[in-house]
Amino acid sequence: MSLPRVLAALSDPTRIGIVRVLADGRERGWGQLRAPVAKSTLSHHLKILREAGITRTRQEGTRCYVTLRRAELDERFPDLTRALLAAADAEDVGEVTADES
Template sequence: MVTMKQARHPKPGEMVLTEVTAALSDPIRVGLVRVLADGRERGWGELRAPVAKSTLSHHLRVLRDAGITRTRQEGTRCFVMLRREDLDVRFPGLMAAVLAAAIADDVGTQVGVGEGDSTR
């Protein structure tokens, strides 16, 4: 029997500004946040980025560890969503500013959502 360890998600009070901003310092991660900003939970297999699957997994882990996203596992499938409400409680206005700047500066547009297998 294979046991899968549960991902740790920091509580809003445990989120650290420097960790959040460091996680947002990469254009691929900003693109992932832009995709997830619609509030929908996405299967990892739906996410499209110009990087290897292992690199995409790394980017998703960095976002999760900083508290920016929440990952949920269902069998062999993983789903991710933006923790917008938690971030807005902890850092009011930060996500709105990041998203507005990303749109204005055209950051993260290489990341998107596609059809396909959402198992990982």
């Protein structure tokens, strides 16, 4: 979990969008993630986020659920996540939404 890695992961609008959806701390199944990309592409983006240490993925049966690792991020990079999310909200970055569970 290094800073350049995290920034690279977040430099893609789709991935910032995913993080924005997860910002409220709730866990989401990624069938609920509505992103304008193919299934394999979404899988790829989630992998980048996971390997950068930004998200955690939990498997349950055939489904996967993803959460933001907010506590770890805040410990390692104090205040960065908050500032980043605020900036992303201000610019409305990403076209990812989530279905209500």
